[in-house]
Amino acid sequence: MENDKITRRNPIGMPKPVGNYTHITRIPRNAELYVTSGQIGLDANGKLPKGFHSQITNTVKNIKQVLYSEQLTAENIIKVNIWATEKIDWDFLYAEWSQLFGTDYPAMTIGYITELGLPDIKIEIEIWAAQV
Template sequence: MTQQERTTIATNQAPGAIGPYSQAVQYGNLLFTSGQLGMDASGQFAKAVEEQAKHSLLNVKAILEAAGFGMEHIVKTTVFLKDMNDFQAVNEVYASFFAEPYPARSAVEVARLPKDGLVEIEVVAIKA
């Protein structure tokens, strides 16, 4: 893959990368986002897991829009949770962002998330 075939996506409508990675990378009609924590564009975390899930998905949406994609283009999501007991609360927020046909999804509990977040979501999107 050459550098011309791959495009880095960045927007100030979502928190900037906190390490050596991109908010998203587009390769042809595919878009891969990095995990988005539940913070606003200024880097402030919401307190409750539901608000963190909402911010995480709003960040995903902002990155998609910066690349000319929409939530309807998402084909796969991965949800990382600090506590699987929060699954139902996060699932309710998640459901408000998607319509059928729903993307494929994995949800996993992890020992720790960056900056001690409660939820992180990454997606893969495709535009035909």
């Protein structure tokens, strides 16, 4: 039944999304919600690479791991918040992003800020997920 599924759509009359996201995601009442802390680009040894692309790659790996720990997949992601301290190379980010999503994108917000929690962090991504 459609009421028991997470659904994503871009309403008629709305401009097409300017990136890989969906304007609205509906979560059914019986869903269990999961909210992650912002994931950053630490590697498996707890080291933060200096390069922005390396931080993006590690951040996506960390998101996969935190989802896996709760038996969640990209299908469960309902909202993504991205904060970055420098201009995002969207071709690179979307190539990494494609490891999580096919073309069924969640809602997304992106903000450029001057600094994150530690001076060397260049990107932080928070995930909201739901499981029906």
